[in-house]
Amino acid sequence: MSWSTPPYLLADVSVRRVMLQVLVALLPGIAAYVWLIGPAIILQLLIATLAALLGEALMLRLRRRPLLLFLTDGSAIVTAWLVALAFPPLSPWWLTVVGVLFAIVVAKHLYGGLGQNPFNPAMIAFAACIVSFPALMSQWPALGLRLSLAEQFGIIAGLAPRVDAMSGATPLDALKTALKLGDGAVDVPTLLATQEVFGNFAGRGWEWVSTGYLLGGLWLWQRKVITWQAPAAFVGGLSLLAGILWAWNPQQFANPLFHLFSGGSLLGAFFIVTDPVSGSTTFRGKLIFGFLAGAIAYVIRVFGGYPDGVAFAVLLMNLCVPLIDMYTQAPIFGMKNPK
Amino acid sequence: MLAKLFRFKGGVKPQTNKAISVHEPIGRAPLPARLFVPLHQSIGGAPNPLVQAGDSVLKGQLIGAADAWVSAAVHAPTSGRVLAVEEHVAAHPSGLPTLCVVIEPDGRDEWIERRPVDHHSLPPERVRELLRDAGVVGLGGAAFPSHAKLTPARAVAMEHLVINGAECEPFMTCDDMLMRERADEIVRGIAIFRELLSAREVLIGIEDNKQEAIAAMQEAVLRLAPDYRVVAVPTRYPAGGAKQLIRVLTGKEVPASRRSTELGVQCFNVATVYTAYRALACGEPVLSRIVTLTGNVERPRNWEVWLGTPMREVVALARPRADSSSFLMGGPMMGFEIPDLDAPVVKATNCIIAASPALFPPPPPEMPCIRCGACAEACPHELQPFELYWFARARNFGKTQEYYIFDCIECGCCSYVCPSHIPLVQYFRFAKSEIWAREREKQAADAAKERFELRNARAEREQAEKAERLARAASAKASEKRAPPDPGNKPAPESAPAVDQPPAAAGEVAMTAGDAEAIRKAAIAAAIERARSQRESAQPRNTDRLSAGQQREIAAVEARRAARSTAATAAASGTAAATDSGGAAVPPAGSRRDD
Numbered sequence: 059m060s061w062s063t064p065p066y067l068l069a070d071v072s073v074r075r076v077m078l079q080v081l082v083a084l085l086p087g088i089a090a091y092v093w094l095i096g097p098a099i100i101l102q103l104l105i106a107t108l109a110a111l112l113g114e115a116l117m118l119r120l121r122r123r124p125l126l127l128f129l130t131d132g133s134a135i136v137t138a139w140l141v142a143l144a145f146p147p148l149s150p151w152w153l154t155v156v157g158v159l160f161a162i163v164v165a166k167h168l169y170g171g172l173g174q175n176p177f178n179p180a181m182i183a184f185a186a187c188i189v190s191f192p193a194l195m196s197q198w199p200a201l202g203l204r205l206s207l208a209e210q211f212g213i214i215a216g217l218a219p220r221v222d223a224m225s226g227a228t229p230l231d232a233l234k235t236a237l238k239l240g241d242g243a244v245d246v247p248t249l250l251a252t253q254e255v256f257g258n259f260a261g262r263g264w265e266w267v268s269t270g271y272l273l274g275g276l277w278l279w280q281r282k283v284i285t286w287q288a289p290a291a292f293v294g295g296l297s298l299l300a301g302i303l304w305a306w307n308p309q310q311f312a313n314p315l316f317h318l319f320s321g322g323s324l325l326g327a328f329f330i331v332t333d334p335v336s337g338s339t340t341f342r343g344k345l346i347f348g349f350l351a352g353a354i355a356y357v358i359r360v361f362g363g364y365p366d367g368v369a370f371a372v373l374l375m376n377l378c379v380p381l382i383d384m385y386t387q388a389p390i391f392g393m394k395n396p397k
Numbered sequence: 398m399l400a401k402l403f404r405f406k407g408g409v410k411p412q413t414n415k416a417i418s419v420h421e422p423i424g425r426a427p428l429p430a431r432l433f434v435p436l437h438q439s440i441g442g443a444p445n446p447l448v449q450a451g452d453s454v455l456k457g458q459l460i461g462a463a464d465a466w467v468s469a470a471v472h473a474p475t476s477g478r479v480l481a482v483e484e485h486v487a488a489h490p491s492g493l494p495t496l497c498v499v500i501e502p503d504g505r506d507e508w509i510e511r512r513p514v515d516h517h518s519l520p521p522e523r524v525r526e527l528l529r530d531a532g533v534v535g536l537g538g539a540a541f542p543s544h545a546k547l548t549p550a551r552a553v554a555m556e557h558l559v560i561n562g563a564e565c566e567p568f569m570t571c572d573d574m575l576m577r578e579r580a581d582e583i584v585r586g587i588a589i590f591r592e593l594l595s596a597r598e599v600l601i602g603i604e605d606n607k608q609e610a611i612a613a614m615q616e617a618v619l620r621l622a623p624d625y626r627v628v629a630v631p632t633r634y635p636a637g638g639a640k641q642l643i644r645v646l647t648g649k650e651v652p653a654s655r656r657s658t659e660l661g662v663q664c665f666n667v668a669t670v671y672t673a674y675r676a677l678a679c680g681e682p683v684l685s686r687i688v689t690l691t692g693n694v695e696r697p698r699n700w701e702v703w704l705g706t707p708m709r710e711v712v713a714l715a716r717p718r719a720d721s722s723s724f725l726m727g728g729p730m731m732g733f734e735i736p737d738l739d740a741p742v743v744k745a746t747n748c749i750i751a752a753s754p755a756l757f758p759p760p761p762p763e764m765p766c767i768r769c770g771a772c773a774e775a776c777p778h779e780l781q782p783f784e785l786y787w788f789a790r791a792r793n794f795g796k797t798q799e800y801y802i803f804d805c806i807e808c809g810c811c812s813y814v815c816p817s818h819i820p821l822v823q824y825f826r827f828a829k830s831e832i833w834a835r836e837r838e839k840q841a842a843d844a845a846k847e848r849f850e851l852r853n854a855r856a857e858r859e860q861a862e863k864a865e866r867l868a869r870a871a872s873a874k875a876s877e878k879r880a881p882p883d884p885g886n887k888p889a890p891e892s893a894p895a896v897d898q899p900p901a902a903a904g905e906v907a908m909t910a911g912d913a914e915a916i917r918k919a920a921i922a923a924a925i926e927r928a929r930s931q932r933e934s935a936q937p938r939n940t941d942r943l944s945a946g947q948q949r950e951i952a953a954v955e956a957r958r959a960a961r962s963t964a965a966t967a968a969a970s971g972t973a974a975a976t977d978s979g980g981a982a983v984p985p986a987g988s989r990r991d992d
Binding site for chain 1: 405406409411412567640644650651652653654655725729730731732733734752757758760761762764765766767768769770771773777778779780781783784800801804809812813814815816817818820822823
């Protein structure tokens with residue numbers, strides 16, 4: 059008898075379904091991405107997915123794990139998509155492949171595969187690549203540069219030359235650079251109002267991609283795939299620091315809304331800090347984990363040398379998870395008011 | 398009904414599947430050709446058999462008496478003849494046998510004299526004894542002897558008596574039907590328990606998916622005991638767990654480390670209360686129970702089944718469909734697969750479910766834990782099952798205890814919601830039994846160490862005493878030697894005493910040697926005596942938890958041994974040839990220690 063242990067009833071849930079829901083939740087963001095930034099991301103997602111499945115299969119074979127069971131669990135595809143969405147959309151194909159393979163092979167399987175990785179694989183990929191290929195990782199398509207589908211694909215495939223014109227900066231980077239170059243002479247409100255890279259409340263185009271992530275994330279929360287603590291605390295940590303500095307000097311610091319809808323903030327809030335494997339698992343732990351990740355992300359992106367700080371913030375906080383979890387265990391049933 | 402309800406965290410909402418088995422009233426299952434009544438049907442001590450093969454018994458006759466305070470009596474469900482007292486497969490996942498009284502009913506169903514009592518006229522201790530001797534145990538499935546739960550805590554006033562009619566396990570409807578049909582007896586039974594506990598308030602909790610039962614109970618309460626409160630509780634598994642129901646009705650949380658009476662609350666199942674009433678008011682001990690037969694069957698229904706009826710015959714009443722692959726005892730969340738349908742129905746058999754792969758699909762392959770926390774969300778005791786799983790897998794049992802593994806009630810909610818389909822409850826059971834085993838080993842080792850140290854200390858002491866005695870003897874001898882010297886003789890130089898008085902000296906020496914020998918012998922004899930008495934005092938510990946089978950084996954060995962020693966005596970007296978080649982291997986009774 060294959061099922062000789064209780065309970066004999068099981069809810070209709072599976073790892074695959076969890077992962078599928080995460081992928082579905084990414085779709086609004088991806089749709090906005092394709093619509094406003096360009097269809098290149100579709101190709102990136104495909105490349106990333108293929109690379110992830112290949113890497114996964116290779117590692118499963120080496121580790122003698124059931125191939126089909128784990129290849130179809132969807133976790134590799136989630137990692138692949140998060141890597142693709144974190145990388146510049148016109149990155150050369152091999153950069154995406156390197157990033158994904160690093161995530162799958164090193165960050166995931168060398169630590170023991172599904173469920174065992176102490177660090178978020180997509181963030182490991184981002185960190186490894188931004189350190190190894192800083193120039194390529196900073197080339198974001200300049201808005202207004204209208205490339206055809208074929209041209210975009212050509213650039214990714216390495217068939218077309220990577221022209222300087224196509225490499226812009228992210229809105230976050232643009233703001234930081236402008237402020238640095240302006241050396242006090244320029245102020246944030248003027249920059250946001252005048253520069254073309256900025257849109258209604260954050261980066262042009264990117265603000266709607268972030269909104270898409272927000273919608274997807276709220277759907278995941280409504281579906282109970284994720285809990286609210288880590289995303290809320292992440293948003294809170296980021297907004298709090300941004301708010302304090304903005305209130306103190308609105309000329310030199312962008313408002314919290316700008317920060318929330320720029321860079322990887324909302325992707326991170328709903329799809330990265332919610333990663334159950336590498337994140338904290340207790341109620342208070344999730345709050346601490348999310349809050350500090352948000353705060354550190356702000357510090358790195360505003361005062362650090364990298365265009366965005368989400369990846370490093372999350373990785374730093376991943377390190378603290380065992381400690382956080384250990385000290386934030388909630389009292390159990392009957393132990394809340396020990397008499 | 399307007400009571401303020403509390404919530405317990407976690408829980409799950411599986412399909413209840415209860416509607417199928419409540420269409421027909423409770424049926425009375427026929428008497429089988431043979432009843433196999435297990436003597437051990439409750440938690441606690443195993444009752445000793447009071448009958449033997451060949452005895453005739455009457456319905457309700459005591460066949461196994463409670464052997465300890467936490468133990469409950471067992472009775473003959475009908476009149477007939479005892480065919481054997483032997484081991485028979487038990488209603489237990491292991492399929493191990495248990496000592497059963499096999500009764501062949503004579504068809505007359507003749508009662509022993511029933512003595513209804515008025516519990517008001519008896520002291521509470523006497524009522525508790527009567528309940529124990531009537532075999533009243535928790536019929537919710539745990540089978541804990543009820544009388545042992547009916548003593549209020551000394552320091553805490555009993556505030557709430559919670560009566561559990563929640564019946565949260567899917568498929569199960571035996572309590573539902575009991576409440577619909579026999580609400581009066583239940584309410585009267587509650588009065589007994591309430592008095593024993595001097596409980597201030599009575600709360601009857603019923604899941605709100607049992608409207609008929611709620612109505613029936615309310616009606617009975619209104620007529621018989623208007624101050625009891627029937628409370629509909631939200632349907633959410635495991636609302637019928639004692640601790641969950643207590644929480645929902647009173648807001649109190651009972652951790653594993655405390656008794657509910659210490660918090661001024663106690664909880665009983667409705668069926669338990671019903672049997673207690675029958676036991677006292679009618680003088681009828683627990684002979685049958687209501688069993689839900691459901692699942693993959695043609696005729697799902699509740700039956701009142703005689704304890705000891707083989708499950709095969711019970712199951713046949715429901716007409717299982719051809720594709721039934723196995724049968725579960727208990728609900729699908731906490732029940733187990735019946736290893737052998739020859740096992741008899743016991744007091745804990747609340748439900749038998751015919752299972753088929755369509756009804757309970759086999760779980761998908763187990764995946765690694767992704768720490769999603771769904772199990773922690775579902776855990777009604779607010780544990781962190783994924784952490785416990787992690788530590789149990791790593792055999793880090795100390796950590797499992799730090800994470801409160803013994804607060805786990807094995808309700809199965811965590812396994813139910815696990816997207817990785819990890820049989821979490823099995824890991825926790827494994828960890829618990831490992832911890833218990835280690836605890837026992839440690840106790841045994843500690844005891845052995847203590848014995849060893851005592852023995853060493855004794856040996857040292859004896860050595861010292863002996864040395865002292867020898868020294869005394871030697872000095873005595875020396876002074877003796879000095880005392881009676883010939884006055885005319887000058888003290889002999891040490892170098893030549895042997896030449897002076899050889900015979901006397903030799904005799905003296907021999908005498909002292911003989912003395913020392915005697916002392917040593919006495920010491921040895923005393924030591925042997927001490928060891929023997931110690932062994933005897935230690936021996937019951939080796940034999941007090943023996944199963945009936947082991948006891949019988951020992952009895953057989955003793956009998957053989959007795960026969961052999963007579964044979965040996967006979968052989969010694971020359972009347973029989975000593976052909977028993979094993980004779981030499983038979984140790985004297987006194988040396989037996991570890992068998």
